[in-house]
Amino acid sequence: MKYLLFLLLFLLILGVVGVASNPSPGFAALSLVMVAGSGCSLLAGQGGYFLALILFLIYLGGMLVVFAYSVAFTGSDYVEGWGTRRISLAAAGYLLLVWGGGVILSTNLNEEFWTVGASFGEFVSLEYSLVGVAHLYMGGGWLLVAGAWALLLVLLAVLELVRGASRGAVRVV
């Protein structure tokens, strides 16, 4: 179990460094998958199963996929990744930064941890975010409508910004 946790944390930090150091959006999105995957597994191990599932489904399976498709149109000839010396040096620098930050932060640890859902004895309660979403749908009322309107508006705003071949924003590119 300890080794699994160590592996997940290692992949998390490696993925974050990969997102920060890769100039190509394809490689960065791949690192993002690694980050989200290991982060969600850690989360699920601590009892935050709902949040992990939502992240996988919506974040990775919805938003990241759309991002990857849009980015696929902007392919470049000379893609640089960790193979080039400049980027691998940058990645090593970020790893050093993380290690330094860890050294600094580990010197004043307090014992209070955040919980994703409280449990007492044999009673396992539901996760906070799950209860919150349920409340939003149950007693949210007009707030739910406002939230849905906000999502719809963002879609309409994006469509209006990129509308059409000659009237949209990307015409001038």
Place this chain on the structure above:
Amino acid sequence: MSPYMLIILIFTLGLGTLITLSSSHWLIAWMGLELNTFAILPLMAQQHSPRAMEATIKYFIIQTTAATMLLFASVSNAWLSGQWEIQQMSHPTPLALITIALALKLGLAPMHAWFPEVLQGLNFSTGLILSTWQKLAPFSLLLQIPPTSSFLLITLGFISVLMGGWGGLNQTQLRKILGYSSIAHLGWMILIMQYAPPLTLLALTVYIVLTSSMFLTFLYNQATNINSLAISWTKTPMLTALTPLVLLSLGGLPPLTGFLPKWAILQELTKQGLTPVAALTALSALLSLYFYLRLSYATALTTPPNNLPATLPWRIIFKQPTTFLAVLITMSLSLLPLSPSVMAFFTF
């Protein structure tokens, strides 16, 4: 733009501000601010020129950064104090961070550099919405949070008045001038916020009336720089006669309306024992007055060389409606004698 889209965007602009104005929970306030940000983006990009797109992108990045800072500060406050009430914030660090985030949203110095550039890329009507309506929601939040570091608010206010005046001195483009004038007026509003919030509302309302008059005047004359303004006197000489007065009202000269908020703010500051701040701010307002005077000079006090046909537009009957502009100009010139009732209107 399709009328359906226009209706949806304008409705959402109103909805977002109303949600923020009526919220007591930080997440709902943030949601209203985000609605406002997204709803105005297509309106800003209507012109499809690279300049308009640049302005849209800059606006989006700045507003999102400010909203993220706001969210971070409110989540930190929720962690530290256990609740999400706007009026019950108790920890100084999230309070300071929220003040700075809202200052970035409004365009207060020293976070003001984006505002004139964004305004320059927009047409006058969208710039008007940006300068007036989009200020209401962040101000409502600033007015509701508990008192924070007085040094922070006074610094934001005084530096804004100074930078608003100083930065506008070198401008010939009218939208950038209006942007710097907005920064200066917002500085006056922030200065008095912790001592007399009704005066902030008074300053905000008077500023909205004054700047709407100026935006609509420039829109009517289709003047985007001082040269175009100088030759626009032929379109409606009546408007040309009134524009310098509106500009002097913006500069805060009695007996025009713009004097009222400055007078009340200086009086309150001296009552609170901040006479040096009041004196320095009044002196900084002289910088703004100089470029308002320059605009008045160009509008009505000079006759630039022109050919004969260009001096005859006043003979044509224009179909542009000017009713709203007339009401605004009347209000911006003649409300000073009504000061007691105007101030009673805002006292709560």
